Amino acid sequence: MSDQTQSTVSRRGFLRAVGVSGGAGAMLATMGAMGLAPSAAASVTPAFRAPERSDFTLTGRSGASVVVLGGGIAGLTTAYELGKAGYHCTILEARHRVGGRNLTIRGGDVETDLDGHTQRAGFSDGVYFNAGPGRIAQWMVTMDYCRELGVPIEVFTNQNADAWIYNESAGMTEPIRYRTAKADVYGYVSELLAKATDQGALDARLTTEDRDRLLSFLQSFGAIGGRTSDWAYTGTNRRGFSAYPGAGNEVGTLLGTPPALSDVFASNVGRYFSFEFGYDQAMLMFQPVGGMDQIPRALAKAVGGHRIRLNAEVTGVTDRGSQVEVTYRQGGRQSQITADYCVAALPPHLMARVPHNLGAGVTAALADFPVTAAGKIGLEYRSRWWETDQRIYGGITETDLDLSHIWYPSYGFHGKRGLVVGYYNTGANARAYSGLTPEQRRERAVSQGAKIHGDKYRSELVTSYSHAWDRTRYLEGAWTSPRYGTAGYNLLLQPAGRVYFAGDWLSHEVAWQHGAFVAARSAVSSLHQRVMAG
Numbered sequence: 001m002s003d004q005t006q007s008t009v010s011r012r013g014f015l016r017a018v019g020v021s022g023g024a025g026a027m028l029a030t031m032g033a034m035g036l037a038p039s040a041a042a043s044v045t046p047a048f049r050a051p052e053r054s055d056f057t058l059t060g061r062s063g064a065s066v067v068v069l070g071g072g073i074a075g076l077t078t079a080y081e082l083g084k085a086g087y088h089c090t091i092l093e094a095r096h097r098v099g100g101r102n103l104t105i106r107g108g109d110v111e112t113d114l115d116g117h118t119q120r121a122g123f124s125d126g127v128y129f130n131a132g133p134g135r136i137a138q139w140m141v142t143m144d145y146c147r148e149l150g151v152p153i154e155v156f157t158n159q160n161a162d163a164w165i166y167n168e169s170a171g172m173t174e175p176i177r178y179r180t181a182k183a184d185v186y187g188y189v190s191e192l193l194a195k196a197t198d199q200g201a202l203d204a205r206l207t208t209e210d211r212d213r214l215l216s217f218l219q220s221f222g223a224i225g226g227r228t229s230d231w232a233y234t235g236t237n238r239r240g241f242s243a244y245p246g247a248g249n250e251v252g253t254l255l256g257t258p259p260a261l262s263d264v265f266a267s268n269v270g271r272y273f274s275f276e277f278g279y280d281q282a283m284l285m286f287q288p289v290g291g292m293d294q295i296p297r298a299l300a301k302a303v304g305g306h307r308i309r310l311n312a313e314v315t316g317v318t319d320r321g322s323q324v325e326v327t328y329r330q331g332g333r334q335s336q337i338t339a340d341y342c343v344a345a346l347p348p349h350l351m352a353r354v355p356h357n358l359g360a361g362v363t364a365a366l367a368d369f370p371v372t373a374a375g376k377i378g379l380e381y382r383s384r385w386w387e388t389d390q391r392i393y394g395g396i397t398e399t400d401l402d403l404s405h406i407w408y409p410s411y412g413f414h415g416k417r418g419l420v421v422g423y424y425n426t427g428a429n430a431r432a433y434s435g436l437t438p439e440q441r442r443e444r445a446v447s448q449g450a451k452i453h454g455d456k457y458r459s460e461l462v463t464s465y466s467h468a469w470d471r472t473r474y475l476e477g478a479w480t481s482p483r484y485g486t487a488g489y490n491l492l493l494q495p496a497g498r499v500y501f502a503g504d505w506l507s508h509e510v511a512w513q514h515g516a517f518v519a520a521r522s523a524v525s526s527l528h529q530r531v532m533a534g
C-alpha cells in the first residue's frame with residue numbers, strides 16, 4: 001500500500017467520535033513543563049533526583065532452611081537473596097522449567113495446555129518468542145538484577161513513528177503511520193487551542209504573557225500557521241512522504257494534504273497516543289539479549305540447580321509451630337520436605353486451593369484476587385518483509401481488532417528470518433483466542449493481521465506458536481488485580497505463622513517482574529529480621 005493512499009483513507013467514512021486525549025495530553029504535559037499554569041510559574045524546573053542503583057543485600061547471615069513454593073521470578077529471587085545470606089533454600093516448582101510467567105519459547109519447546117492442546121515450537125535457531133514479559137522500563141529493579149546477574153540487555157522498541165495504526169471500527173480500510181496520525185491530531189488540536197486562545201476564550205485563565213507563550217508553543221507543537229493564517233493546520237513534512245527527498249533537485253513528494261479535522265477526529269487515531277506517556281511504558285525500554293528467560297535462567301544458575309526441584313507440585317502446607325512441612329507430588333510420588341520457614345510464591349488463586357492449616361482468613365484472602373486473561377502468538381516469517389517492504393524496524397502497531405497489538409522484533413534487524421508477535425491481547429479478546437485450537441488461533445490472527453500488512457502476512461509465514469495464559473497449567477491467568485488496602489491484602493503482607501507470601505500480586509507493580517522482585521525482597525527482609533532477632 002502506498003503512503004499516498006493513506007492520506008485519502010482517513011477522509012472516508014469515519015464513524016467514530018474523537019480520540020485525541022493522547023495528543024492533548026502530550027500538549028498539556030508540555031505546557032506544564034513550560035510553566036503555563038499560573039501557580040507553577042515559579043517552579044518550572046522539576047526536582048531532579050539522580051537515578052539510583054537498587055542493589056539488595058541482607059545484613060547478617062543465617063543457616064536456617066527455607067522451602068520456597070514456586071520457581072517464578074519471586075520464588076527464584078527469594079532463594080537467591082536468602083542464599084546470599086547463608087540460608088539453605090529448596091525451590092519446589094510444578095512446571096518442567098523455572099521462570100513461571102517469564103516464558104521464552106524456542107524451537108523444540110513443547111507445551112501442553114489445560115485443554116490438552118500440545119504445541120511443539122518449530123522456530124529456527126536464533127528465533128525466540130517471549131510469550132510472557134517482553135519489556136523492561138529503565139527504573140525497574142529488573143534492570144539491576146540484569147546487571148548483577150550479568151544478563152546483557154538491549155533496547156526494546158516500544159514506540160515507532162513508522163508503525164501502523166488501524167481502527168477498523170472507524171471505517172479505516174488502510175492503516176495509517178503513527179507519524180502521520182500524530183502530525184494531524186497534534187496539528188488540529190493546536191489549531192483549535194490557538195484560535196480559542198487568540199479569541200480570548202482563555203483570558204480568565206491566562207495572563208497576556210501566558211497567552212503569547214502558549215501560542216508560540218502551539219505553533220511549534222502542532223506545526224500550525226501564525227495569526228495571519230488564523231493558526232491553521234495545513235500539514236507539513238511531519239506527516240511523512242510518499243517519495244522521500246533525494247539527490248540534486250529531488251525534493252521528495254509529501255504525503256498529501258491532511259484529511260479534514262472532523263475526519264481525523266472521527267478516525268480515532270489518537271486513541272492510543274497516551275500509551276507512550278506511561279511511566280512504565282515510555283522509551284527507552286529494554287529486553288535481555290536472547291530472550292526474557294535469560295533472567296530466570298541466570299537466577300536459577302546463581303541459586304544452584306541442586307536446590308531446585310522441577311515437576312514438583314506442592315499439594316499441602318502445614319505449619320507445625322517450630323517448622324513447616326510441605327508435601328508435593330513429583331514423578332507420580334508424594335514426597336515431603338520440612339524447613340524452618342516457607343515462602344509461598346505461587347499465584348494467589350492457586351495457592352488458595354492448596355490444602356493448609358494457615359487459617360480460613362488466609363484462604364479467603366488468597367482467593368480474592370481477580371485474574372486477567374492474556375494471550376500472544378509468535379509468527380515466524382522466512383523474510384523480514386516488515387523491514388524491507390514497510391520500513392518498520394521494531395515497535396508496535398495498534399489496532400482495534402481483537403488481536404489488539406502487533407509487535408515487530410527489536411533484535412535481528414536485517415537478518416534472514418524474524419518473529420512477529422501477531423497478537424497480544426487481554427480480557428475478552430484473549431479468551432476469544434484461548435478458546436480456539438492453536439491452528440484456529442493462527443488462522444484468526446493471520447486473517448486479521450493481513451488487513452494491515454497484505455498478502456505477505458500469510459504467504460511468508462513459516463511456523464507459529466500461541467500461548468493462552470488462562471489455559472496454562474499452574475498459572476491459570478496472566479496477572480491479578482489486588483484489592484489494595486483491604487484487610488485480606490494486608491493480611492498476606494504478614495507471615496501466616498512461619499509461612500511468608502511473595503509474588504507480583506503483593507506489590508503495586510502487578511504484571512511486571514519488578515513487582516515480583518520487590519515483593520520477594522520484602523518477604524525475605526521480613527523473614528531475615530525475624531531470624532536475626534532470634
Ligand SMILES: Cc1cc2nc3c(=O)[nH]c(=O)nc-3n(C[C@H](O)[C@H](O)[C@H](O)COP(=O)(O)OP(=O)(O)OC[C@H]3O[C@@H](n4cnc5c(N)ncnc54)[C@H](O)[C@@H]3O)c2cc1C
Nearest residue numbers: 070072073074094100101133134135314503504511512513
Ligand atoms: C502476557 C504477559 C506479559 C507480561 N509483560 C511483562 C513485561 O513486558 N515486563 C515485565 O517485567 N513483566 C511482564 N509480565 C509480568 C511478569 O511476567 C510477572 O510479573 C512475573 O513473571 C511474576 O513472577 P512471580 O514469581 O510473581 O509469579 P509466577 O511467574 O506466576 O510464578 C509462580 C510459579 O509458581 C508455580 N506453581 C504454581 N502452582 C504450583 C504448585 N502447586 N506447586 C509448585 N509450583 C507451582 C508456577 O509454575 C510458577 O512458576 C507479563 C506477564 C504476562 C503473562
Ligand SMILES: NCCCCC(=O)C(=O)O
Nearest residue numbers: 133134135510511512513
Ligand atoms: N498494565 C498492564 C501491564 C501489562 C503487562 C506488561 O507488563 C506489559 O505488557 O508491558
